[in-house]
Amino acid sequence: MNKLKQALVAAMVLLAVGGAASAQEVKTVPSVDLKRYAGKWYEIAKIPNSFQKKCLSSTSADYAPREDGMIDVTNRCRTADGVDEAKGVARVVAGSNNSKLEVRFAPAWLSWIPMVWGDYWIMDLDPQYTLATVGSPSREYLWILSRTPTISDEQYENALNNATKQGFDTSRVVKSKP
Structure with missing residues (x-):
């Protein structure tokens, strides 16, 4: 029975420590100048996700600020069938100094549904x-x-190390093909 108690206490400590690490909020840069951030960005690496599973190479994103404060987003990649393109819009999270955005690729009429907005934290x-x-x-x-x-x-290593410090499982990161 004593060993069982020790095992339970050890398990609880491990859960508490693991939970504390994952409970730490991801930190963003202090502020972002969206005009400077605008333009074309190439994907160097990512944690694989379902919505990019067809992408084989040449993945990029273009950001263009709009007069209404939103940002037009165009993602492109090369697939087995040619080029895939997804158009969306991003909005700034209030109080984030432009370092936290929410991105939507669903139709505008669905924008009232919170689940259609994805977090994009710089x-x-x-x-x-x-x-x-x-x-x-x-x-x-x-x-x-x-x-x-x-x-x-x-x-690349510096970017991975910074993500690891933020609690990301960088063993899952894969390099993208140019």
Whole structure:
């Protein structure tokens, strides 16, 4: 019985420690200048997800600020059948200094449903706006983005290390093909 109690206490401690690590909120950069962030970004790596499973290479995203404060989003990638393109819109989360966005690819008439908006949190961004790491607070989604189709090994490792420090399972990250 004593060993059973010890095992239970050990299990509870492990659960508490694991829960505390995952309960820590993902941190974003202090602020983002959306005009500088606008333009084309190439996907360098990601945690695989269901909505990009057809993408084989050349994955990119274009962001264009609109006069109404929203951002037009166009994602593209090469598939076995040619090029796939998804158009959406992003909105800034109030009080985030533009570092937290919500993105919707569903039709506009569904925008009132919270589930159609996906979190897009800018966790890391270099001062030149050439390299970014974007994730979600659930840690289910992660992208490493660059203004160029490739980055150095050092830049890649730094981005992975920063994501690991934020509690992302970077063993799941796969490099994207240019």
